[in-house]
Amino acid sequence: MYQxxxxxxxxxxxxxxxxxxxxxxxxxxxxxxxxxxxxxxxFGLPGGHVEGLEQxxxxxxxxxxxxxxxxxxxxxxxxxxEFLRFDSRIILMYTGVLAEDVVITADPVxxxxxxxxSRQDIEAGVIPAGKYTDYILTVLGE
Numbered sequence: 601m602y603q604x605x606x607x608x609x610x611x612x613x614x615x616x617x618x619x620x621x622x623x624x625x626x627x628x629x630x631x632x633x634x635x636x637x638x639x640x641x642x643f644g645l646p647g648g649h650v651e652g653l654e655q656x657x658x659x660x661x662x663x664x665x666x667x668x669x670x671x672x673x674x675x676x677x678x679x680x681x682e683f684l685r686f687d688s689r690i691i692l693m694y695t696g697v698l699a700e701d702v703v704i705t706a707d708p709v710x711x712x713x714x715x716x717x718s719r720q721d722i723e724a725g726v727i728p729a730g731k732y733t734d735y736i737l738t739v740l741g742e
Contacts, residue, residue: 621660622647622732623694624739625675632716633736634698635727636667639712645732646711647694656680656692668714669705674698681739686731695739 625634648663678696
């Protein structure tokens with residue numbers, strides 16, 4: 601009973617964003633992925649929630665600029681890969697390539713810092729990739 605009440609309160613008090621776009625930006629050799637360190641702690645992937653009638657591809661472009669200061673053209677080979685389901689949310693997953701020497705200007709409100717991580721970093725638990733772990737390992741293993 602308590603869990604049902606808690607879920608209902610959460611649904612009524614938190615805005616819902618049923619669709620998000622996230623990207624795994626790989627370095628040019630494909631052996632590292634760019635992850636964000638979030639201000640509230642933990643690691644994440646660049647991207648965010650689809651707003652209004654925005655298209656998911658446009659969301660990704662907007663979020664990369666807002667979070668990391670990256671303009672279209674600074675990252676290449678963007679491909680929508682698949683979607684992941686978490687609870688009642690859908691996350692559209694993309695991959696792309698970003699040279700490690702591109703200057704990233706992280707918005708401190710959304711991103712504390714960025715870091716390049718390897719498959720070994722994730723497997724060893726040095727970087728806890730959370731719900732994206734399996735997907736990132738699959739992409740880094742290609």
